[in-house]
Amino acid sequence: MAPPTGARPGWSRRAQYSLFFSFLAAIAGLVVGLVLLAMSLVAPKAFAGVRGAALDASAPVTGALREVVDTASGITTGAGNYWDAATQNGKLKAERDGMRREILEARAIMQENRQLKAALELREHSREAVASGRVVGSSFESQRRFAILSAGQGDGVAVGMPVRAPEGLIGRIIDAGHLASRVLLISDRSNIVPVRLLRTGQAVISTGRGDGTIDLRPLEVGRNPFRRGDIVVTSGTGGLYPPLVPVARVVKLDDDGAIALPLADPSQVSFALVERPFEDAALTAANEKP
DSSP: OOOOSSOOGGGOHHHHHHHHHHHHHHHHHHHHHHHHHHHHHHOHHHHHHHHHHHHHHHHHHHHHHHHHHHHHHHHHHHHHHHHHHHHHHHHHHHHHHHHHHHHHHHHHHHHHHHHHHHHHHHHHHOSSEEEEEEEEEEEEETTEEEEEESOOGGGTOOTTOEEEETTEEEEEEEEEOSSOEEEEETTSTTOEEEEEETTTOOEEEEEEOSSSOEEEEESSOSSOOOOTTOEEEEOOTTSSSOTTOEEEEEEEEOSSOEEEEESSOTTTOOEEEEEOOSSHHHHHHHHHOO
């Protein structure tokens, strides 16, 4: 008859051997323990040698286990430090971005304060200031160049009056409402301004090119009188613009003239001043134009 499928351990030789050797190991351990106990009582010096040998034998194992524990602890600590460093780095970046925004805002405030101060000084030293206003926008129609000023007839502004900023001449009023006015910029093709070269005093003509720059031509045909970096100012000729108002800086020379950039850029200017014409007859003539 076949043996049952769920035989007990007693029927297995391997289980019997395992149980037998377990008993032997337990008995051997008990005997070794008793011998060591007896040695520690009878011969302490000999037991000290045995204990030292056991310590020497177990030291490498203990050291290896210590290295494993230290490595695991280092990995855990390193991961924590890395996470803390990443968190602090994120906070520092956020603080840096915040400080950068504050610096930009402070620079904008300083720039506006400088423009306000320059506008106030300009108004104090102006010959006949009519009104001051903010340049609220610029409009370009094809090659025409205009700017909108937040001052109008209610402030005493009239068509034909020159408009200037602390940096230099902007243009002249061509249309005035009650609260705002439209300014024809000096870079417009139809705006011709009599100027002179500040370095030599030579009379020249400034004409807008319609692209934000100014064309400069001498009245006398001959040698080109311009140099890169030259400044031109109003001459007072014609009676509309007062003399010695900065107009433009030469940036490029051509055959018989030069190209210049206006010193007062409407996109950068915040405040402007409206003045009376240098001669009243110029204003009368401007108002009589259709």
